[in-house]
Amino acid sequence: MSEERVKTYCGNCAKETYQGIEYRNEEVEALEILAKDDEKHKTESMWIPGFAFWQVSKCLGCEKLTFMHVLKTSHDPAMDIVSYFPKYHLRPVPEWYRELPIRYLEILKEVYTSIHHGSFILSLMGSGLFWTCLSLKRSGIKERSSKN
Numbered sequence: 001m002s003e004e005r006v007k008t009y010c011g012n013c014a015k016e017t018y019q020g021i022e023y024r025n026e027e028v029e030a031l032e033i034l035a036k037d038d039e040k041h042k043t044e045s046m047w048i049p050g051f052a053f054w055q056v057s058k059c060l061g062c063e064k065l066t067f068m069h070v071l072k073t074s075h076d077p078a079m080d081i082v083s084y085f086p087k088y089h090l091r092p093v094p095e096w097y098r099e100l101p102i103r104y105l106e107i108l109k110e111v112y113t114s115i116h117h118g119s120f121i122l123s124l125m126g127s128g129l130f131w132t133c134l135s136l137k138r139s140g141i142k143e144r145s146s147k148n
């Protein structure tokens with residue numbers, strides 16, 4: 001591990017922490033972009049230069065590793081495509097979820113997994129199922145079993 005330290009996202013702590021750099025690499029690559037001309041109904045292929053940045057760092061708090069990949073296609077940092085493993089947590093799982101019965105806990109856990117992977121439509125469908133099941137339980141109405 002190098003002596004260099006950076007503040008970056010830790011998948012285990014689910015927040016930014018100070019981390020030591022274990023591995024870092026950069027590469028320039030050509031990226032294909034498909035553009036569609038609506039008037040001519042024609043798809044054209046264009047090649048643009050891209051810059052990829054790879055980093056494995058170790059959290060100075062929990063000592064877990066985090067992998068980060070950044071793909072730059074312009075000078076604007078807002079346009080960077082940044083990926084983390086373990087995944088970046090857009091929303092932390094609420095502490096009260098541990099108090100739920102196992103059936104509801106599993107549904108809510110999958111909802112948060114889909115949020116963390118950017119599957120927002122799937123997470124919305126799961127949230128609807130979660131609240132429907134919980135409302136039925138609280139109102140005393142029995143859910144249909146899969147055998148019916």
Ligand SMILES: [Zn+2]
Pocket residue numbers: 010011012013014017059060061062063064
């Ligand atoms: Zn950590």
